[in-house]
Amino acid sequence: MSATNAAAPARKPAKKDSVLGTLANNSKQYGIVGALVVIVLVFEILTKGVLLKPNSFVSLIQQNAYVIILAIGMVMVIIATHIDLSVGSIVAFVGGVCAILMERQGVNWMLAILVALVVGLIIGCWQGFWVAYVGIPGFITTLAGMLIFRGLATVIVGESVPVTSPEFRGIARNYLPQLLGWWGPFDGLTIVVGLACIALFAWSQLRRRTKVAKAGLVPEPMAMTVIKIVVATLLIGFVTYLLAMSGNADQGGIPIMLVILAVLVFVYNFILTKTVFGRHVYAVGGNRKAAILSGINTRRVDFTLFVHMGFLSAVAAVCVLSRLSSATAQAGMEFEMDAIASCFIGGTAVTGGVGTIPGAVVGALVMGVINQGLSIMGVDTAVVKTIKGLVLLGAVAVDILSKRKKG
Amino acid sequence: MANNDTILTMDDIVKTFGPVKALSGVNLSVDRGEIHAICGENGAGKSTLMNVLSGVYPYGSYSGTITFDGKECRYRTIKDSEADGIVIIHQELALSPFLSIAENIFIGNEQAKGGVIDWDETRAKAKQLLERVGLPENPDTRIMDIGVGKQQLVEIAKALSKDVKLLILDEPTAALNDEDSAHLLGLVRQLRDEQGVTSIIISHKLNEIADIADNITIIRDGATVGEMYITPETPLDQDELIKKMVGRSLTNLYPDHEPNTPGEEYLRLEDWTVHHPLDQERVIVDHANINVHSGEIVGLAGLMGAGRTELAMSVFGHSYGSHISGKVFVKGKEVQLPNVQAAIDAGLAYATEDRKVYGLNLLQNIRENASMASLEKMSSHGIMDADTEQVEVEKYRKDFHIKCQSIDVNVGTLSGGNQQKVVLAKWVISDPDILILDEPTRGIDVGAKYEIYEIINQLADAGKAVIVISSELPELIGICDRIYTVSQGVVTDNVDRNGFTQEYLMKGMTKDKEVAAS
Numbered sequence: 047m048s049a050t051n052a053a054a055p056a057r058k059p060a061k062k063d064s065v066l067g068t069l070a071n072n073s074k075q076y077g078i079v080g081a082l083v084v085i086v087l088v089f090e091i092l093t094k095g096v097l098l099k100p101n102s103f104v105s106l107i108q109q110n111a112y113v114i115i116l117a118i119g120m121v122m123v124i125i126a127t128h129i130d131l132s133v134g135s136i137v138a139f140v141g142g143v144c145a146i147l148m149e150r151q152g153v154n155w156m157l158a159i160l161v162a163l164v165v166g167l168i169i170g171c172w173q174g175f176w177v178a179y180v181g182i183p184g185f186i187t188t189l190a191g192m193l194i195f196r197g198l199a200t201v202i203v204g205e206s207v208p209v210t211s212p213e214f215r216g217i218a219r220n221y222l223p224q225l226l227g228w229w230g231p232f233d234g235l236t237i238v239v240g241l242a243c244i245a246l247f248a249w250s251q252l253r254r255r256t257k258v259a260k261a262g263l264v265p266e267p268m269a270m271t272v273i274k275i276v277v278a279t280l281l282i283g284f285v286t287y288l289l290a291m292s293g294n295a296d297q298g299g300i301p302i303m304l305v306i307l308a309v310l311v312f313v314y315n316f317i318l319t320k321t322v323f324g325r326h327v328y329a330v331g332g333n334r335k336a337a338i339l340s341g342i343n344t345r346r347v348d349f350t351l352f353v354h355m356g357f358l359s360a361v362a363a364v365c366v367l368s369r370l371s372s373a374t375a376q377a378g379m380e381f382e383m384d385a386i387a388s389c390f391i392g393g394t395a396v397t398g399g400v401g402t403i404p405g406a407v408v409g410a411l412v413m414g415v416i417n418q419g420l421s422i423m424g425v426d427t428a429v430v431k432t433i434k435g436l437v438l439l440g441a442v443a444v445d446i447l448s449k450r451k452k453g
Numbered sequence: 454m455a456n457n458d459t460i461l462t463m464d465d466i467v468k469t470f471g472p473v474k475a476l477s478g479v480n481l482s483v484d485r486g487e488i489h490a491i492c493g494e495n496g497a498g499k500s501t502l503m504n505v506l507s508g509v510y511p512y513g514s515y516s517g518t519i520t521f522d523g524k525e526c527r528y529r530t531i532k533d534s535e536a537d538g539i540v541i542i543h544q545e546l547a548l549s550p551f552l553s554i555a556e557n558i559f560i561g562n563e564q565a566k567g568g569v570i571d572w573d574e575t576r577a578k579a580k581q582l583l584e585r586v587g588l589p590e591n592p593d594t595r596i597m598d599i600g601v602g603k604q605q606l607v608e609i610a611k612a613l614s615k616d617v618k619l620l621i622l623d624e625p626t627a628a629l630n631d632e633d634s635a636h637l638l639g640l641v642r643q644l645r646d647e648q649g650v651t652s653i654i655i656s657h658k659l660n661e662i663a664d665i666a667d668n669i670t671i672i673r674d675g676a677t678v679g680e681m682y683i684t685p686e687t688p689l690d691q692d693e694l695i696k697k698m699v700g701r702s703l704t705n706l707y708p709d710h711e712p713n714t715p716g717e718e719y720l721r722l723e724d725w726t727v728h729h730p731l732d733q734e735r736v737i738v739d740h741a742n743i744n745v746h747s748g749e750i751v752g753l754a755g756l757m758g759a760g761r762t763e764l765a766m767s768v769f770g771h772s773y774g775s776h777i778s779g780k781v782f783v784k785g786k787e788v789q790l791p792n793v794q795a796a797i798d799a800g801l802a803y804a805t806e807d808r809k810v811y812g813l814n815l816l817q818n819i820r821e822n823a824s825m826a827s828l829e830k831m832s833s834h835g836i837m838d839a840d841t842e843q844v845e846v847e848k849y850r851k852d853f854h855i856k857c858q859s860i861d862v863n864v865g866t867l868s869g870g871n872q873q874k875v876v877l878a879k880w881v882i883s884d885p886d887i888l889i890l891d892e893p894t895r896g897i898d899v900g901a902k903y904e905i906y907e908i909i910n911q912l913a914d915a916g917k918a919v920i921v922i923s924s925e926l927p928e929l930i931g932i933c934d935r936i937y938t939v940s941q942g943v944v945t946d947n948v949d950r951n952g953f954t955q956e957y958l959m960k961g962m963t964k965d966k967e968v969a970a971s
Contacts, residue, residue, distance in 0.1 A: 263859060322828045322835050329825055332814030339772060339803065339811055340826040340879070341793040399816040 077448075078393060078408050081441075085412055089419030096422050097415070100292035103285075104301050108218050108369060110414030111303045112137070112362040112378075114407055116385035117392070118314045119358035121406035123351050124389050125331040127398030128177065128184030130352070132191030133359045133385060137378030138199035140165050140363035145207040145373035148214065155214040163360045169195070170356020171349075178348035192382070200375035208372040218369035221293055222300045232290035233299030240286025247282070248275045303365065310361070314354075315403045323350065332399035387434070388413055391441040412437065460485040460651050461506075461619060466517035468505055475501045476515070477675040483619070483668075488645055488652045490666035492659075492698055494898035498675040499655050500544075503621050507541045508534040522618070538618030542608045544627060544896075548596045555579035555592035558611045582610040586640055600758065602633025609640065620644070621653045626661060627896050630756040630924055631959075634658075638665045657898065660927075663689035671697045695899055707931030708903065710910045712950065715934075716747030717784060719800075719918035720887045725779035727760075727767040727942075733775050738764045739942040740779070745887065745918040750909060752929035753922045755939030755962050761922045762806055764939070765889045769803040770796035783887070797826060802885035804876050806892045806922070808869075812876045815865035819857060820846045822864050822875050826883040849878035853908060870901025877908055888912060889920045894928065906932050926955050940964045 089097045096102055116133050123130050144162040147153040153161070169191075176187040209215060226234025251271050258265040265271075292298050318324040326347045329337040338344055362381070367373055392409030394401030413434060420430045463481040467474070476498045483489045491499050505515050508528030519526040521537055528534045531541075548557045555575050564575045579592035588606045596604060605625060612620055622641070626634035642665060644650040656662055662669065669681040671694065679697045683689050695706075721744040729735040738760045745751045755761045766773035768781060770793035780787055783799050790796040796803075805811035813822050823846045824831055831842045846860050853874040857867060864875055873893060880888060890909065894902040909932060913919050923929050929936055930953045938946040938961025946961035 320837050320839075322832045322837060325821065325825070325828055325837065328817060328821070329814055332816040333810075335811050336805075336814055337825070339769075339793060339805055341770070341797045342825070343792075343794065395816075399814065 077444075078391070078405060078412075078441075082408050082412050082415070085415050085419075089415060089422075093419055093422045097419050098288065100288045102418070102422065103288045104292045106414060106418045107301060107307070108303045109418065110410060111218070111307055111369075112366050112381060113384045113388055113410040113414060114307055115310060115358055115362040115365065116381055117388040117406040117410045118310055118403055119355040120382075120385040121389045121392070121394050121401045121403055122314070122318060122327055123184070123355055124386070124394050124396075125398055125401045126327050126347065126351055127331050127334070128348070128351065129386065130173075130184060130188045130191075130355050131382050132173065132188040132195060133355065133362070134378035134381035134383075135192045135195035135199065136166065136169055136356065136359040137363040137366055137381055138203075138373075138375060139195040140169075140360045141367040141377050142199045142203040142207065142373045142375070144364060144367055145209050146202060148209060148211055149207055155211045158214070159364055162364055163357060166356045166358075166360020166363070167353060168356070169359070170353035173356065174349035174352030177352055178345040184348075184352075196375070199377070203373050203375045206372050206374040209367060215368055215371050216302070217306075218303055218365055220302055221297045222302060222305065224297065224299055232287075233293070236286055236290040236299040239300065240282055240290070243282050243286075244279050247278045251275055306361070306365070310358070311403060311407055318403055323347070327351065328399060384410075384413060387438045391438060393445060396442075409441075412441075458485040459483065460522060462518075462520045463502070463506065464518045464520070466502065466505055466515055466519075468501055468510060468515040475675055476505070478677070479517075479672060479675065480677045481670050483651060483653060486645055486649045486651055487667040488641060488654060488665055490662045490669045491653060491655050491672060492662065492669055492694060493672035494698055494900060497672045497698075497898075499672055500623060501675075502672070503541055503623060503653070503655070506534070507531055507539055507621065535615055538616055539621070540612040540615055540617045540619070541621040542605075542612060542623065542625065544624040546601075546604050546608055548604055548607060550597035551595060553593045553595055554583070554590060554599070554607050554610075557596055557607055558582060558592075558614055560611075562614065578614070579610070582613055583607075585613060586610045587636065600633075602629045602637070605629065605633070605637055606640070609637075609644075613644075617650060619651045619653065621655075623655045624657065624896065625654065626656065626658060630758070631926075632756060634661065641665065657896070658925075659689075659691050659694060662694075663691060669694065673698060698899060706899070706903070706927075708907050708910060710913075710932070712750075712934045713748030713913055715749045716916065718744055718746050718782075719784055720745045720920075721782040722768065723780040723782070725764065725768070725781070726777070727763060727774035728776040730773065730775050737774060737942050738767065741939075741942075741944045743937050743944060743947075745920055747886070747916045747918055748913050750913045750919045750921060750932060750934050752933035752936035753920060753939055754926060754929050754936050754958055756924075759939045759962065760942040761939050762891055763942075765803055765891055765920070765922060768796070769793065769801055769889065772803075797883055797885070800886035801889070802826070802880035802883055802887070803889045804880050804891060804893060806895070808872055808876050812879075813864050813872060816863065818863050819850065819855065819860040819867075819875055823849065823860070823878045823882055826879050830883075845882055846878065849881060853878055854904060868897075868901070870897040870904070873897055873901070873905060874908070877905070881912070885917070887918045887920070889922070891922045892924065893921065894923070894925075902928075926958055930955070930958070938962045938964075 086097070120130060120133070140162050143165050144158050147158040147161055148155055173187050173191055176182045177184050222235060224233055224235060226238065228234065229237065251274060255265040255271060289300055318327065326337070326342050329340070329342055330344050330347050334344060363378070366377060370377065388410035389401060389406045390396065390409070391412055392401070392405030392407070394406060416434060416437060417430060420433065459482055461481070461483040463479060466476050466479045468476040479498065479502055481491075481502070491502070493499050504510050506519060508531050511529040512527035521539065526534070526537065549560065552560070558579050559575055564571050564578060576592045583590060583592065586606045586609050588603055588610070590599060590603065596607065599607075609620070620641070625637055629637060638661065641652050641654070645652065654662070654666065663683070666683055666689075668683070669689070670677060671679045671681070681689065681694060722741055725738055725741040726736065727738040729737050741764060743751075753761045753764070763773050767777050768790065770790050771777055772793060781790060782788070783801075788799050790799060790801070809815065814825070820842060824842050828837070831838050831845065843860070849855070850857070850860050855867075855871050855874045855878070857871065864872055867875070877890075877893070893909070894905050897905070909919055909921065921929065921933060934950055936948045936953065936958060937944050938948065938958055940962050945964045948958060948961070
């Protein structure tokens with residue numbers, strides 16, 4: 047993100063100093079966020095205001111967390127020109143392992159989660175081994191994995207394994223403790239965190255300006271920075287308001303799921319944009335031959351990517367199991383498709399080399415809002431699926447057509 | 454030749470891309486049965502002009518008139534221009550590697566009856582066409598199994614199958630060795646003399662143009678700046694041509710450079726032998742012994758397929774070949790270089806031959822490309838140090854005069870010369886002692902070439918050992934202190950500066966293996 051932002055002011059001198067010009071230069075970046083806002087507004091109207099009620103907003107997050115978690119890993123895998131079809135099956139299998147440990151072996155819920163994550167890592171190593179060191183394309187390896195882990199999940203789970211641990215079930219249901227109590231109808235902690243986020247955003251924008259200026263480049267127009275900060279303040283402020291109002295008599299505020307998501311998004315975005323490994327991922331995806339001849343160990347990059355994907359699949363498995371309170375062989379069905387679709391809606395290139403985690407997250411939210419909105423309206427799930435398919439097609443078509451115009 | 458029968462006129466062609474004027478009034482007049490060269494620096498608009506002519510940019514997307522064979526042309530697609538007998542052969546060949554020669558010749562023009570392909574007819578016709586272009590290959594051979602030179606001939610056979618009247622060749626010899634080039638140019642000449650085919654040829658190789666062209670149109674910055682005629686009595690004045698192309702006079706194609714006194718021996722290969730990666734019986738590099746010293750610029754001269762690139766890549770972390778044997782010494786110490794990282798750590802750098810395929814990630818910006826081989830240096834604990842990276846890359850943007858808005862511009866948008874500078878920056882940033890530059894000036898224009906040569910000289914002056922691999926002998930003679938000639942995998946000679954003549958070097962490059970080995 048920082049790279050593209052820094053580049054914007056330095057492009058066409060004619061457009062440099064106008065807010066509109068800056069917007070136009072970054073249209074792709076803002077486009078998908080704009081699309082999300084429009085979709086939210088449309089469903090807000092169609093559902094007569096139900097979509098953005100505090101508690102349905104929280105359940106939007108809790109219900110779609112798994113897509114976001116999987117999309118984080120999937121976008122990295124796709125950037126490196128692979129694909130992972132097995133994540134849904136891994137969710138079912140790891141979820142099954144976790145539930146059986148807790149219910150049949152009497153393992154403590156925290157230990158069960160730990161084991162689940164380790165199982166995810168091992169599965170990642172398994173798939174990474176075949177892709178990176180044997181050279182089987184990711185599509186085939188994970189197609190096999192999709193069958194293998196779905197099969198294993200059915201074998202170990204049978205019909206279903208209900209989870210009884212209230213702590214474990216709370217992960218996808220509960221909120222952070224209300225350390226600061228209620229402030230009138232609002233949760234105090236949420237308000238403080240929300241304000242901190244706004245301050246952090248404003249500070250980072252201003253700091254970027256000084257950094258760009260120090261590097262001898264022309265920063266974006268001040269008006270643009272102000273507009274960005276104002277828009278972000280409104281958005282974060284609104285979300286904070288919703289969250290602070292959410293919950294019931296016992297608890298409310300920030301859902302635990304949101305914290306898990308925020309940590310994952312932050313950490314993985316950091317990995318992809320600021321670390322050597324992240325650079326390697328883009329280098330391998332953009333031109334594998336050039337990466338090899340630049341001394342990059344592409345096999346290790348491929349292997350590591352699948353290990354990350356395995357880990358994130360396990361995290362998603364824990365979240366899904368907690369939400370559904372029961373492991374079934376059918377859990378995670380078609381999750382891989384949701385994750386892949388999110389990446390492409392979020393601007394990831396089908397041919398690899400291009401994509402961002404924030405993009406994939408917004409893509410996942412687009413899908414999630416459509417899901418939630420239509421289900422509030424009582425639309426049949428078969429129709430929901432059709433609409434989601436059309437949205438995916440439309441989003442990628444817009445992306446391709448806009449590129450063609452430029453070229 | 455000098456009949457006044459004009460086959461093609463392009464009059465005041467203007468073509469814009471958004472705000473950018475790619476062509477701002479080009480005039481071109483080509484006589485029937487001549488070989489017409491179009492010269493200009495990269496980005497001058499030559500390829501754009503040919504795309505206008507062949508209908509890649511449809512009628513209406515440009516202004517000006519095109520008259521071919523006496524009637525005005527309004528081509529909407531390539532098919533339209535091909536129907537009139539205009540065939541363009543692009544720099545990047547449009548052949549399908551997994552299909553046979555015959556299938557490729559008739560792609561889009563299949564010899565079929567009622568939708569069913571008549572294979573006997575296809576093969577028979579392909580065989581005839583191959584004879585016409587002098588290519589004794591089985592029409593069933595797959596394209597991937599023949600060399601680039603032969604592929605170029607297949608393209609021409611394909612053009613002939615369409616009853617070509619005007620053949621356009623865009624940089625036809627850029628990827629060919631001298632022998633294949635000569636054969637190709639001979640064929641173009643033969644087509645002119647025997648079948649009256651008119652050709653337009655775009656080339657950066659001035660010797661080649663001097664040799665083959667009847668008439669030259671020079672384009673600079675999207676406009677025609679002059680015409681030159683060549684006759685046996687008045688041969689081409691290359692200095693004059695260069696002056697017109699660049700708009701300034703390059704008195705010398707190569708910068709003056711006082712050779713450094715060679716310092717410490719930085720790299721030595723002993724009995725370096727490499728076998729083909731798949732066909733492990735085949736010896737590609739045969740007991741090569743070479744060395745380079747600090748401050749020296751050493752050339753590797755060889756025809757295409759002589760094993761120059763393979764030699765370099767096998768040394769650079771075993772990136773090519775199998776059953777590699779022999780010893781590598783860096784600064785007198787024997788080293789093992791089993792992978793690219795080891796080679797980089799030992800102080801080697803290898804700038805590849807094909808920058809788009811092997812050198813650059815076209816989806817990333819200058820900064821990310823330039824730092825790709827030095828990420829360890831620009832990071833701590835795996836986290837990138839953005840400031841160091843910025844400063845380092847910015848320094849080379851200035852030093853190498855990379856023309857761009859900023860280092861955050863995608864390298865895909867840069868011209869060939871600037872892309873090559875990014876590749877050089879990438880390897881210079883990795884701070885090597887030994888740089889191997891494989892075809893460092895291929896496909897870039899005269900002005901940018903000069904700048905690349907200056908960079909090479911600077912590197913040598915800074916005490917680096919530089920190895921330059923090139924297909925262009927004048928280039929090696931112009932910049933090297935010493936040249937090894939390579940023929941069929943064998944290093945046949947080690948020539949000092951005072952022995953540099955094209956004739957002498959060519960002898961070493963064409964020596965037969967048996968003779969050389971004895």
